[in-house]
Amino acid sequence: MLKNVHATLLGSLFVASVAIVLGSMTTANAQTIPDTLQQRVKACVACHGQEGRATTDGFYPRIAGKPAGYLLNQLRNFREGKRVYPMMTYMVAHLNDAYLQEIANYFSELNPPYAAPQANAASADMLARGRDLVKLGDTNKKLPACIACHGDKMTGLAPFIPGLLGLPRDYLVAQLGAWQTGSRHAAAPDCMQSVAKQLDANDIAAVSAWLAMQTLPAQTKAPEQPTGFTLPVACGSVKP
Secondary structure (H helix, E strand, O other), X not given: OHHHHHHHHHHHHXXXXXXXXXXXXXXXXXXXXXOOHHHHOHHHHHHHOHHHOOOOOOOOOOOOOOOHHHHHHXXXXXXOOOEOOHHHHHHHOOOOHHHHHHHHHHHHOOOOOOOOOOOOOOOHHHHHHHHHHHHOOEHHHOEOOOHHHHOOOOOOEEOOEOOOOOOOHHHHHHHHHHHHHOOEOOOOOXXXXXXXXXXXXXXXXHHXXXXXXXXXXXXXXXXXXXXXXXXXXXXXXXXX
């Protein structure tokens, strides 16, 4: 009798074990993660916001809709140490150009709505100075107008030049400062670094404040770089 009870218990344990294994397999199958690029870039949107539309904290810029060539250049720059941010460097350190191009293409094709422009407490004089630098430049400082490179509507030019609108003021200040101090680089000749070095602290504050307040045009996608387009300064990141 004891032998029969023992056999029955072993049989029950075996059935229970099989049930647990099958249940685990079912759970694993139910949690299978799709192998898609949208799934893989979840690490990007964790900081850059849903669909890469940016967050409100002022430090993670919008990457959705940026020209693919520009995004590829930035991913390479992080990988090669020309831009310094440990989390980004860690994420792209071992990714090849083909994979970075896929990521760049993915975000360049997105076009979610932009957030409303930021209000700020900049004075009228500061905003006027910012507008002049963006629209006209400063001949005394040998500064070209921002629109001479980034387009009349400041939405950029595909495939290499980003738009300037829809970026938080703090982010703009931080990036201009990074170019000034040499902690951000691009392909030589580094046009933005040469431009930033001509700006003083008041200029940076003015440009950033004015840009952050601007309403975006109806068409926010960067138009293609026109045939025969020439930059006012030599720029290694922009290929003819």
